[in-house]
Amino acid sequence: MRKVIALTCLLGIGLILSCSIHRNLFSTPSGFPKPKYNFENNALTTEKIELGRALFFDPILSADNTISCASCHSPYNAFAHTDHDLSHGIKDQIGKRNAPALMNLAWHSSMMWDGAVNHLDVQALAPISNVKEMGENISSVVDKLRKSKIYPPLFEKAFHDTGITGEKVLKVISQFELTLVSADSKYDKIKRGAAKFSEQETKGYLLFQKNCNSCHAEPLFSTYEFKNNGLPVDTTLNDFGRYAITKRSEDSLTFKIPSLSNLSFTYPYMHDGRFKKLGQVLNHYASERAESRTLAPELKSPIPLNSNEKADLIAFCTL
Amino acid sequence: MKFYVSDLTLLDKGKTVYHFPKKYFLLDFENPSTLNIDLPKKKDFDEVQFHLGIDSTTNVSGALGGDLDPVYGMYWSWQSGYINFKIEGVSNVCATRNHVFQFHLGGYLPPFASMQDVDLMVNDKRTIVLDILSFLNGISLSETNEVMSPNEKAVELSNLIAKNFK
Numbered sequence: 001m002r003k004v005i006a007l008t009c010l011l012g013i014g015l016i017l018s019c020s021i022h023r024n025l026f027s028t029p030s031g032f033p034k035p036k037y038n039f040e041n042n043a044l045t046t047e048k049i050e051l052g053r054a055l056f057f058d059p060i061l062s063a064d065n066t067i068s069c070a071s072c073h074s075p076y077n078a079f080a081h082t083d084h085d086l087s088h089g090i091k092d093q094i095g096k097r098n099a100p101a102l103m104n105l106a107w108h109s110s111m112m113w114d115g116a117v118n119h120l121d122v123q124a125l126a127p128i129s130n131v132k133e134m135g136e137n138i139s140s141v142v143d144k145l146r147k148s149k150i151y152p153p154l155f156e157k158a159f160h161d162t163g164i165t166g167e168k169v170l171k172v173i174s175q176f177e178l179t180l181v182s183a184d185s186k187y188d189k190i191k192r193g194a195a196k197f198s199e200q201e202t203k204g205y206l207l208f209q210k211n212c213n214s215c216h217a218e219p220l221f222s223t224y225e226f227k228n229n230g231l232p233v234d235t236t237l238n239d240f241g242r243y244a245i246t247k248r249s250e251d252s253l254t255f256k257i258p259s260l261s262n263l264s265f266t267y268p269y270m271h272d273g274r275f276k277k278l279g280q281v282l283n284h285y286a287s288e289r290a291e292s293r294t295l296a297p298e299l300k301s302p303i304p305l306n307s308n309e310k311a312d313l314i315a316f317c318t319l
Numbered sequence: 320m321k322f323y324v325s326d327l328t329l330l331d332k333g334k335t336v337y338h339f340p341k342k343y344f345l346l347d348f349e350n351p352s353t354l355n356i357d358l359p360k361k362k363d364f365d366e367v368q369f370h371l372g373i374d375s376t377t378n379v380s381g382a383l384g385g386d387l388d389p390v391y392g393m394y395w396s397w398q399s400g401y402i403n404f405k406i407e408g409v410s411n412v413c414a415t416r417n418h419v420f421q422f423h424l425g426g427y428l429p430p431f432a433s434m435q436d437v438d439l440m441v442n443d444k445r446t447i448v449l450d451i452l453s454f455l456n457g458i459s460l461s462e463t464n465e466v467m468s469p470n471e472k473a474v475e476l477s478n479l480i481a482k483n484f485k
Binding site: 038041042117120121125126130137138166167168170171246 | 378379380381382383384387388389390391392394396397398399400428470
């Protein structure tokens, strides 16, 4: 019954907005750089975004119809997963990494903690096919969608032709994900002149600019480069990050720098979710970094932070 | 066995006479209709050029359709990129589970870019043969029986396959 209701709402939205298709569905927030995603090859429309949203929340994408994208990327937590350090997939299987928050994906130069995926459009193939996540494959997903009652008309409406293909499925999922733009935090309001820092937040901001901004660069709070921030290897996982993709020794233990927007919602932190609290993250930078050949130069010496400064930084980071 | 042929071009006495408008063909031996490519009418040619596999730009262009749709199982899911050539089989010399050998050859990033150029003079029957037996004889299946990601071996095998078009 819930499904039926969701569908009628969806059609309702489609109808209301169909007269304003040329409305701006994606705009670059002021102060943001130009997106990396090429919208020319996948022009956003309301129908496609809504179809992508329906698929994102539908467990039909998994082998046993139990897990949806939203199971791991929850809308209540900036599309991250907060109950688990490592992600949980079908049949209660545990993956090897923490599900990242999905946001500002149009600005990422690659996907995943190690950049294994080179384009947002093909990212969904990874969780769909991963036996520990959704355990399916795209051709059987397409078959299931073709046989379903609700999807064929939605695809037809979105694409103005019949037939469901892998390409269409992937592109509409991207469309929905591209709309997950985080640009309305207190930080963003302050930058637009619509709010002011408290005294503590100002102190935290200065500490941030001095110590963190080279990697977690404003306004996206990431350069999306790969760096080793000195986490000691978890020997139960032996995850060497980007090295697995490039096989270059200089990439060993480097991971994609995560954005710090929405930090209050995206715990646990780091690629393996090893820290539950921001205090632990700051202790790491202040005194627990592990020496290694690939440790980022700016973290070679500890970042000196006393307990007041830690509190100031946390106040800024959770704005 | 399945593989991609791209940028198919016909030449006559060294000059390009026809460039196929369809850029990518997926040839699938379980689906014999994909093995015949319609030729343009009234074109004389004595030479054929093509790439075995998919170029690097296409490999970073996101979700694509037609023969490039990931539903055909020729796209790696866990690490982006097309599989240029896929062959799976059974041989008694393979000390693997059920004596299976599997080669999923691809990779677009140097140093493991595995797309190959093929250039052939054509016969009167206008048929191209891929001599798989000669390819398999050229490798030691007891040692090399599983290549499933971009690496040195994938480049080496791709090169060997390209040499066995006749």
